[in-house]
Amino acid sequence: MTDATNNGAPKKALKTSLIAVDERTKRRNAAEARFRAYGVVAIVIAILALIGLVGSILNNGSSAFRQTFITMDVYLDPAKLDKDGSGNLEKIAKVSTFGYAPLIAKSFEKKFEDPNVGVEGLSAKKAAKMISKEGPAEMRRFVLANPEMIGETVSFKFLASGRIDGYFKGRVTMESAKLDKNVSTEQLMLADQLKAEGSLQTSFNMGFLTRADGSENRPEAAGLGVAILGSFYMMIVVLCLTLPIGVAASIYLEEFAPKNWITDIVEVNISNLAAVPSIVFGILGLSIFINFMGLPQSAPIVGGLVLTLMTLPTIIIATRASLKAVPPSIRDAALGVGASKMQAVFHHVLPLAAPGILTGTIIGLAQALGETAPLLLIGMVAFVREFPAAPPEGFFDPAAALPVQVYNWTQRADPAFVERASGAIIVLLVFLLAMNAIAIVLRRRFERRW
Template structure:
């Protein structure tokens, strides 16, 4: 006979632990509180990081965006034949003998004539003719001379030009210079600022986008308004071409050998350790290496893109090798086994099957390595690319051996100068550099998304 009570579920006896599965005890409360604190710490860290990034970007943009605007003075200059071509035969060699000092009076006369047409009296404003002429950049005479040499048939005509205003006049319309500060500044006077306001009201002075910032070379200490990043952009481009041509094939070939063909022994382990260590070496060490080998030993020219490209290649190789090996490892072993199983050789399995599947990671690593090289400054300073360069390098391959600068080095140069206009130029160059880096990183993301396969 079966006891009915044996199949009846036991009723829990009431006690102090009743309902413990539904109620949180002290230990659970402490654990949940710790989890909430950890989430708060993580969220605080993100907020602090994003805030710092926003403040940094806001500071760079506020200082750098005015660099893309410039103040110009529009004048109609009479190209006096008696001063520019006394013989009247339009001989280029004779015209080239006229220095920029011969063009300065033409600009001064044009400015005085323009002021008279607008009814601006220099005597009422308390400015001399010398101060009026000083409102136009010293680069204007050189610009006018280049125009005449390129167009000798225009001598004798009256031609309209847009000349750069000086850095102080430009700073007045960007908020760097005020009437109060002009009273204490030996480079500008309140009368000159009032004269500039009168020119602006008459339509002879305007502030608009400055394409010269991208096309002009560096400016001297007293010509910040004429400074541009043209030479620096070209130098950085040449170096990136050298890095891409050298680092990509060498890095990929070394990665394929180490990952797919090299025997696993102490020697390959030593190579792998040294590659990892090279990726962590400070960039200035590569600059010292480049100075010792490429300049002192090989005799390559200083401040040349070829030397900068070789130094940056050495610095970028570990990054590409590490990224490529990681991409090769991510390809499933079954791909290799299947290729070998149908009769493919070891090389065929690697180049026909493994390498195409690893290409997204290889391209990503290469672009990130190039982006890192584009922003390096210390190694380029040691090989002489910190020098003042006014002439543009020639087209490749000759241009690889011509003196040039680079964007990061140009930023460093401008930040060391006293004139606030150069600080503005430096922030503008930083914006351009950040734009290039963002584009390269976006390209890396797009390539990975485009070619990535999930296993």
């Protein structure tokens, strides 16, 4: 212990007061404040990004839930619909939607008899273009269902065409209408008159949630019905497959697997699988499920299988974590009273881990619900107008999926689809929010601290 003593240089007389803060400390404190400010700025940027993201979607999409309707009294002219007056349904069915369009023009003519309604230079035929092309189809469906109504005047609440709807949502203006061949300023003026008169109104758009997709030039008729149903079918497939397989795999790996190289490979494999880009799973689905096994394209079953394989690692990781959280003393207690290992796991460990497993499963499902890329590759982008049948056959029918529908709509030319796409995102986010809320409630309710 000589080092300490042979260094006897007198200590510097550093008798500084604590209260007087020296220059250097001031600088250091300024650096401290700056660093702290960087942190705050970073958080503010992150929060602003979140607000911007959600705000932009809400701003663009909330109008999709409101739609402009035009109420018209239409005389179902027997001369057009039932020429021989026989009431024969097959003959009536021969009249296509084109045969119904003139009836709408007729009822506009009638409307124009009112002196307050009518615009110089706008014929009834042109005015009828303000009604969605879906309108005649709707009438035809009505007539085929109620052939006895032919000859009566029936009040229909038609969808207004996308441009008229856009006018009331601020998407279309008088200026833009001058350049647009799909809408004229006269039509917009008439729309204003109809609104004043009360036959044109904007109301909640249930059809957005229930209708099938609409074609390129009928954005006003496009709905999410098929997509919601398709996503729902896929979630059923995912749930029915991932939960049992995921839990079984986790139980094996956590409770039974011997510590050897095979188990190591399985574990490394699962953690890497969780990070494989989702589009690669799409390629897998395309080449194995569709090309090799011959399952149909665009079918929820294929989507479900692909999403199952994608979700499996998430669920296995969550399940193993909650199995691990059950203290070994529980297993020892069960084994101590003579239960077999299997009994200890199934009777004691699994029930205690169940809330955690369920939470993990819901979060995994939420992830799967929002996944888009792999579904593009297995043909879910196709334009599907038919609702899939009831399960189990429905699993094999073509269907859309919510996120893919969003992508689909963004690829179309008419700007009205942007509103639809954002509206669809809102629906998707509401589902996700609900699922996550359930997961949080479950976790709060059943969380156990050992």
